[in-house]
Amino acid sequence: MILSALALAFTAVVALLMGVAPVATGGRGVFFSFDSRLLAAGPASAAINVLCLLATGGMMLALNKVFTFVRSTTHLFASAFFWLQVAQPQGLVAFNTGTLLCLVTTMATLPLFASFQDRHAQRSIFLIFALAATGCLFHYGFLVLIPAFLLGFINMGVFNLKGVLAMLFGLVTPFWITLGLGIASPAHFCAPDFVGLWHLVPGDDVDLLLALAAVTAVLGIVLAMMNMATIMNYRMQPRVYNAFFVFMLIAVVVAMIISYHDTAVLLPLLELMTAVQLAHAHTLRSTMPYRYMFVLLFVAGCIALGTVHLLMS
Numbered sequence: 001m002i003l004s005a006l007a008l009a010f011t012a013v014v015a016l017l018m019g020v021a022p023v024a025t026g027g028r029g030v031f032f033s034f035d036s037r038l039l040a041a042g043p044a045s046a047a048i049n050v051l052c053l054l055a056t057g058g059m060m061l062a063l064n065k066v067f068t069f070v071r072s073t074t075h076l077f078a079s080a081f082f083w084l085q086v087a088q089p090q091g092l093v094a095f096n097t098g099t100l101l102c103l104v105t106t107m108a109t110l111p112l113f114a115s116f117q118d119r120h121a122q123r124s125i126f127l128i129f130a131l132a133a134t135g136c137l138f139h140y141g142f143l144v145l146i147p148a149f150l151l152g153f154i155n156m157g158v159f160n161l162k163g164v165l166a167m168l169f170g171l172v173t174p175f176w177i178t179l180g181l182g183i184a185s186p187a188h189f190c191a192p193d194f195v196g197l198w199h200l201v202p203g204d205d206v207d208l209l210l211a212l213a214a215v216t217a218v219l220g221i222v223l224a225m226m227n228m229a230t231i232m233n234y235r236m237q238p239r240v241y242n243a244f245f246v247f248m249l250i251a252v253v254v255a256m257i258i259s260y261h262d263t264a265v266l267l268p269l270l271e272l273m274t275a276v277q278l279a280h281a282h283t284l285r286s287t288m289p290y291r292y293m294f295v296l297l298f299v300a301g302c303i304a305l306g307t308v309h310l311l312m313s
Helices: 002-017 043-067 076-086 097-114 122-138 140-156 161-180 208-231 236-258 260-283 292-312
Strands: none
Touching (some): 002 043, 002 076, 002 292, 043 076, 043 097, 043 236, 043 260, 076 260, 076 292, 140 260, 208 260, 208 292, 236 260
């Protein structure tokens, strides 16, 4: 994992030195917008971005130590997440919306998992949906959190009438505060402009980032299907934890299909969900000979994609 983290930092430095253009993650939210990048490209912005990605991996490891959603002691999902970031160097040279979305999702997963069968989890429900709604004020990409966490709370067995009210108040409160304090007005409302993947026509240039997203999505879905056959035999608690990661994986893939222009924003979250599935696939097949060959091929593929991105930028 340490070597993977160093590879992530090294790729960010190389991308900066080669003048790689940062990934365009701009887009409108309900009232405001993130202007392409949260911070202008540069060493400071890249350092913050890398630190946030490392923090995301570290928090996932901490979550697994507490809730044990991956049964074996492994750092593979953090390492795989770092290598998938290496495959897209343009996402490393500036702190961007995709990194923020990934970080927020990881932080929100803690209160979600802690609420398992807690009939008094209304505070956690309110907090998470208020956080998702606040993100939607600035970028519609944060919408992906709402269905995934809704299904997550339902699966945790905590979604009663009070939970529904907590969710509704959480969704409304950021808008209430924003409009009530005069920070924005209804005139600033901007409807989402989703462009579905079906609008691509033969002959269109397919961006490398879109190709990476497609490969990552297929890998994540295939591994999830393979893993669920075994995970369904787990006891209830780890089973519902892992179901949430599947919910989020599906939600992100559907969001990319509905709005492929937001691929750069959603890709880090997709990579994190795929990394969890890869860790499961590796640990669930501990008796398979030469299982490490798949991991080596995965790392080699990420390095190859990252090199292509660098050379073509």
